[in-house]
Amino acid sequence: MSLPAFAALLERLAFTPGRDGRIALLGRWFAEQPDPERGLGLAALTGALPFAPARPALLHELAAARLDPVLLALCRDYVGDLAETVALAWPRRAGGDAPPPALSAVAEGLARTPGAELPALVAGWLDALDAEGRLALLGLVAGGLRAGVSGRLARLALAAWSGRPVEAIEEVWHGVAPPYRPLFRWLEGGGERPDPGEAPVFRPLMLAHPLAEGDLAALRPEEWRAEWKWDGLRVQLCAGPGGRRIWRRDGEDISAAFPEIVAAMDFHATLDGELLALRDGGEAAPFADLQRRLNRRTAGPKLRRDCPVGVRLYDLLFDGAQDLRALPFDARRARLEAWIARVRPARMDLSPQIAFASVAQLAALRAGARDPAIEGLMLKRADSPYVAGRVKGLWWKWKRAPRAVDAVLMYAGRGGAGAPGGFGDCTFGLWRPDGRGGEELVPVGKAHPGGTDEERLWLERWIRAHTVARFGPVREVEKALVLEVAFDAVQRSARHKAGVVLRAPRILRVRRDKPAEEADRLEALLALAGDGAAPAGTAAD
C-alpha cells in the first residue's frame, strides 16, 4: 500500500506552504512507513532516486491508448496539466482490482525496465491506483514530483522526528544512499551512526553572530582575530580518495556548477571558504557577479571563461583524515597557512588577516573599506574551536553600515522565522511609473518584521485591519504603510518584476510618520546600489 500512502503525502505537501507543517508531514511519513519505503519516499521527494525520466511522449501514448480523444481534449482544456488530466480521467478497467504497487516496486521497475516495455508497465500500475496515486506515479515516471522538498528541509524533518541535532545528520547525510536504512536505524536508536568511510561528507558550517554596539565595548583586541567578510558564496570544499564536493552553506551539493574548482581540488582535506567571482586580474568581485554562475546547474567553457571564479580560504577543518575542528582558531589558521604553502591549490588563496590594536582602529578599517567585494569584517576569537551553527561569543560579523530605503508594505504572510503564528513574511515595494501616466508599486523583497514586541503587535493589528484580499495564508494590504528597510546590496534578478531584489533585507522600523506616496522610488534604489549592483551585461539570465 505504500504508493497510495506516498501519494497522500505528496498531495498534502502540494498544499501545505508552511515549513513547520511540511516538517510535521515528513515526520509522520518517517514514523509510519516501513523500510525501504520511507527512505525511497524521502529520496523521491528530494530528487535522489536513480532513474532517468521517461520520454514526455510516453504520457501522450498512454492517454491516447485509453481515453476517447474528444473527452481527453475537453478534459485537458479544463485541467491544464496533461499528467493531472490523465491521472484524473484514467478510466477504471473491469476486473482491475489488482493491489496498488509498492513505492519500492515502482522505483525498481522504473530503474530496470527498458523503454519499450515501459508503457505497458505504467498502464498496469495506473489501473491499480486511484487518482491521487496515479498523479504521484506519473510524477515519478516523468522525474518531476515538484514537491518542493530540499535536502535541507528533509534533514530538518529527520532531526525534528528523531530528536537528533540536525548537524549530526548533516555530517552523515552525504555518505548515505537511498533507502537510507542505516540512517533510519541510527536515528531510531537501533544502531551506530552510519560511517561514511571515505565518502565526502558535509560538515555543518560555523556561523557568526551579528555584532551589536554593546558587544564591541567588551571586545579585547588581543583575544580576537580580524578578516574581511567577503561578499561571495560561503562554501565548504571536501576532497579525498572518496571524491570531491563543493557544498553550499545549507549542505546542497553545487559541485556540478563549478567544475574548474572541482578540478583544482587535488588534495585530501575539508576547507571553509568563500566562492568569489573574479574580475580581470583576478580581483574579487561582489556577489552580484556570481549570480550568473549560481543560476546554472552546470557551467560550459564559455561561461567559465566569461565569469571566472575562485575560492578564498577561511579555515581548515580536516587535514587528510585528521579532524582539526576542536583545535583553537589560531592553531587551525597556522595549519591552514602551512597547508596552502605545501599544497598550493590552483584557484584558491588565503583570506588575509587584518592587524589591529584597538576597537577604534577596527572601526576605522570597517568604515574605510571601499572594495565592493567586502561586506564588512569578521571577528574570530583566537581560541575558538570550529563548531556547527551560530554559537554566541565565538565569531562576530560586523557588516558595513547598512543602506536603507523607505518601502511600502504590500503583502503579509503567516509564519516565517521568528514570528510563530504572526505575520513573519512581509513583502514590500517601491514606486515606479506604471506606463499609463501613473505610479505603481513593485515588490523588491521580503523580510520578517523586527523591532520590539509592541511594535510587532502594532503591525499585526495594522495588517488585520487593512487586509484587502487573501491568497491562502497571504494577505494583500492597503498600500498605506511605509517601512524602513535596511539591506546589504541590490541584486539584479530576472525573476523579480522590479528587475532587482534586495539582498538580506531587514525591516528596521515602521515609518508611521511617512505617507505611502513619499516612499522611495525604484530609481533611487538603483542609484543607491551604485557599484554594488551588477553591471547590466551580467544580469542574471
Place this chain on the structure above:
Amino acid sequence: MPHPETWLRVTPAGLWCEPGDFFVDPTRAVARAVITHAHADHARPGHEAVLATAETLALMRARLGEGRAGRRQQPLRPGEVVVQNGVRLWLRPAGHVLGSAQVCLEWRGSRVVVSGDYKRAPDPTCAPFEAERCDVFVTEATFGLPVFRHPEPEREIARLLASVALFPERTHLVGCYALGKCQRLIALLRRAGWQAPIWLHETLLAACRTYEALGVPLGDLRPVTAARRAALRGAIVLAPPGAAAERWAERLSDPVIALASGWMRVRHHARARGVELPLVVSDHADWDELNATIDETGAPEVWIMHGRDDALAHALGRRGIRGRALHRVGRGAGEADAAPGPAEDAAA
C-alpha cells in the same frame, strides 16, 4: 405517444408542463411549482402553490420564511401519485440532500424524469437515489467531465481526521455549503467516531436544526462565536466557503483551511481557493454516476442541465443515446441554470 418535447417545454421561467400547467424548479415566482429540493437555485421564493416532499417544504420554510415558501404547500410522499389535468406526477428520492426528489411525469404514456440534483454515493442524511425508467431523463451535469470521479467520502473524512491528529494545536476550518453538505459532513464525522463538539458558523445553524427536527441526529453542535479561543485548538469548525477571510476567523488557532467540494478534485481550483486541505466530497453525481444513472433509466434521450453538456452529450452519443443541452430543447430560448463555478461552490 407524444414526444416529451411537445408537452414539457423550456421557458424563461423554467421547465413547464403544458397540459398540467405547472413548473418544475421555476426560476421565478409562479402559480404552481413542483420543487425537487430546497437549494436556492431550485426553490425560489414567492410561488402560489408548491408541491414537494415534506422535508423540502420544511427546509424551504426554514430558509425562506413561512410566508415566502409557497402560499399553499402540498407535501407528497415518494411514490405517491397525484394527477393534474391528466398528467400523472410522483416523486422518487434523488439522494442529493434531505428531501431531494426526482420529479416523474407521465402524459399519454410518455414519461419524463426530472432529476433535479442527485448523487449515487450513500449519504447518511438522506434517502438513496432510486432510478425510474423513462423516455426522457432530464439530468444535471455539474461534474460532467471524466476528470470528476469522487473518492469515497469516508476516505476524505479520514484524511481530515488524520490531519487533526497530526496538527492537534491547529483549528481545522472546513468550508462547506450550508444545506446538505454541512449536515452530511457532520454525520460522516460522527460515524467516523468524532464525538467532540463541532463548531458552526452562524449561517449553518438553522439548516442543522431543521435536519435534527426532521429526524437526522447531528450530535453536539455549537456556534463558533461562543467558543473560547482555547476550545478551538484542535477543533473542527464548519463555515461557508470563503468565510475564513472574515473577521471572526481571527479567533481560530493557526487554522488549516479545508474545503469540501467536488471541485477540489482539480488542483487549480484548490489552489485558487487558497486551500491547505482540499476534501473531495460532493453531493452531485460524478462522471461515472451520471453515465450509469442514465443507462439505468433506459432513456433514449437525455436533456442536460446544470453544468456542462459537451462531454456528456459526446459520451452518450457514442452509446446511441441522444444527449441535448436543455437550453437547446424546444423553441423557447430558455435559460438553463447558470453553470455553477467553484466560486459558488456549486453545491446547490
